[in-house]
Every structure is written in C-alpha cells, then in structure tokens.
Amino acid sequence: SAVISQKPSRDICQRGTSLTIQCQVDSQVTMMFWYRQQPGQSLTLIATANQGSEATYESGFVIDKFPISRPNLTFSTLTVSNMSPEDSSIYLCSVVGGSGYTFGSGTRLTVV
Amino acid sequence: DAKTTQPPSMDCAEGRAANLPCNHSTISGNEYVYWYRQIHSQGPQYIIHGLKNNETNEMASLIITEDRKSSTLILPHATLRDTAVYYCIVRGLRNQGGKLIFGQGTELSVKP
Numbered sequence: 001s002a003v004i005s006q007k008p009s010r011d012i013c014q015r016g017t018s019l020t021i022q023c024q025v026d027s028q029v030t031m032m033f034w035y036r037q038q039p040g041q042s043l044t045l046i047a048t049a050n051q052g053s054e055a056t057y058e059s060g061f062v063i064d065k066f067p068i069s070r071p072n073l074t075f076s077t078l079t080v081s082n083m084s085p086e087d088s089s090i091y092l093c094s095v096v097g098g099s100g101y102t103f104g105s106g107t108r109l110t111v112v
Numbered sequence: 113d114a115k116t117t118q119p120p121s122m123d124c125a126e127g128r129a130a131n132l133p134c135n136h137s138t139i140s141g142n143e144y145v146y147w148y149r150q151i152h153s154q155g156p157q158y159i160i161h162g163l164k165n166n167e168t169n170e171m172a173s174l175i176i177t178e179d180r181k182s183s184t185l186i187l188p189h190a191t192l193r194d195t196a197v198y199y200c201i202v203r204g205l206r207n208q209g210g211k212l213i214f215g216q217g218t219e220l221s222v223k224p
Contacts, residue, residue: 001158031210042199043156043214092155094212100146101212103155 002027002097006104013083013111020079021107023093028073033094034066037106043092049076083111116200121219124194130187132218134200137181143204145176146212147185149196156199156214159185190222 003026013019023032034046046066047055055068069077080087090106117135124130136145146161160167160174162183167174173186187194199217 004155033211035214042197042216043150045211045213048211094155096210100148100158100161101156102158105155106153108153 001100002029002095002102004093004095004102004104006093006107008107009105010108011110013109015084015111017083018079018081019083019109020077021091021093023076023078023104025074025095027097029095029097030073031096032070032076033101034068034076034078035092035094035103037090037092039089046078046091080109083109085111087111116202116215118198118200118215118218120216121221123221123223124187124190126192126222126224127189130190130194130220130222132185132187132198132200132220133182134185135182136200136202139180139202140204143202145174145180145183146201146203147172147174148199148201148214149194150199150217151193151196159198190220192222192224194220195222196220 005024007022032049035043036046037043045058046061047057049055049068049070051070051073065081067079088111090108092103092106094101094103144161144163147159148156150156160169160172162174176183197217197219199214
C-alpha cells in the first residue's frame with residue numbers, strides 16, 4: 001500500500017486566516033481525495049484531485065473556500081481559506097492503491 | 113453507490129468474536145462491499161472487501177449473504193485495540209471517479 005505523509009499534523013489558527021495542508025505520497029497515483037471530519041462525525045468528501053486538471057468538488061464545497069493544487073502525481077495541497085470556527089475539523093487526504101484506499105493520518109485544525 | 117445501514121454502536125468482550133452487521137439491500141451486481149475502521153485520532157484503515165464470496169484475511173472475515181443484501185464483518189478474537197468506528201461501504205470499482213463515501217459507521221467498544 002502507498003504511504004502518505006500529511007503535514008501539519010495539527011494547527012491552531014486565527015479566524016480569517018488560511019492554512020495549507022500538504023499530502024505527499026511515496027508512489028505515483030492518479031487520483032487523490034480530500035476529506036473533512038467534523039467533531040464526532042463521519043468523513044465527508046470535499047473533492048477529488050487529478051493531476052493536470054482542476055479538482056472536482058462535492059456538493060457544498062467550493063473552490064474559493066477550499067482551493068486544491070495537484071502539481072504532480074505524488075503531491076497535493078488543500079487550503080482552507082478565510083477560516084471560521086466552523087472549519088475546525090480533521091482534514092485527511094486519501095489515495096487508491098492495491099485493494100483499497102490509504103489515508104493520511106490527518107490534520108487536526110482548530111480555528112479560534 | 114448503494115446506501116448502507118449499520119447499528120450506531122456495539123459492545124464486545126475482549127477475546128470474544130465481534131460480529132458487525134451491515135445492510136445494503138439496494139446493492140447492484142457489480143458493487144463490492146468494503147470495510148474500513150478508524151481508531152481514534154487516526155486515518156481510516158482498510159480491513160477487507162468482497163463481492164459475493166466470503167473473504168478472510170489476517171484481520172477479519174467477511175460474510176456476505178447469498179442475496180448480497182447484507183454482510184457481517186467478523187473479528188474472531190477482539191482485543192482492546194480493536195475499539196474503533198467500523199465503516200461498511202458499498203461501491204463499484206469504476207463508479208463516480210473512484211471516490212469512497214462514508215456513512216456513520218458502528219462504534220465498537222471492546223471491554224475487558
């Protein structure tokens with residue numbers, strides 16, 4: 001299975017600022033996925049990031065709020081823009097590999 | 113993808129088998145049943161998947177009913193480290209751009 005390195009592991013940010021989360025994979029992958037997990041909730045898919053094209057966002061998520069970059073087949077970033085306390089969540093990236101999906105360890109974001 | 117229904121929580125005694133049910137009555141012929149689990153503060157971890165035959169690996173067994181409308185994940189000898197949220201997900205291999213959609217899952221508590 002692919003190994004994912006996600007940074008930062010946690011952060012505390014001021015409202016109105018932006019945070020960029022990085023996801024590095026140890027092998028080339030076609031699709032990368034970004035999820036949000038709000039406190040006590042299940043995972044919600046934010047978007048699918050393909051290399052060389054714009055990300056595809058799920059209903060309720062927009063590019064202005066969650067811009068995504070995918071410069072190559074091993075790396076992606078998710079930015080949480082103009083943050084509010086409601087953005088406090090765990091953000092995870094994921095890739096498809098082998099017989100299943102592999103997930104990063106997540107970024108725990110607290111907005112104050 | 114077909115919708116799944118799982119009990120919100122279950123308890124299991126340490127050393128006993130944990131049997132986690134999942135209903136997926138609208139599953140179609142080309143959709144697989146996947147199981148993932150999420151231990152607190154970690155990213156989800158792949159457990160097992162199957163199409164119609166029962167499957168077993170080093171982590172668990174998956175029993176799928178003959179009509180494929182339900183399945184059971186079996187952890188044969190549950191340990192305290194198996195305490196986690198378990199997600200049953202149904203998806204086709206080439207559906208919707210490959211994304212994985214999570215339901216609410218079952219919170220399994222393994223007690224001494």
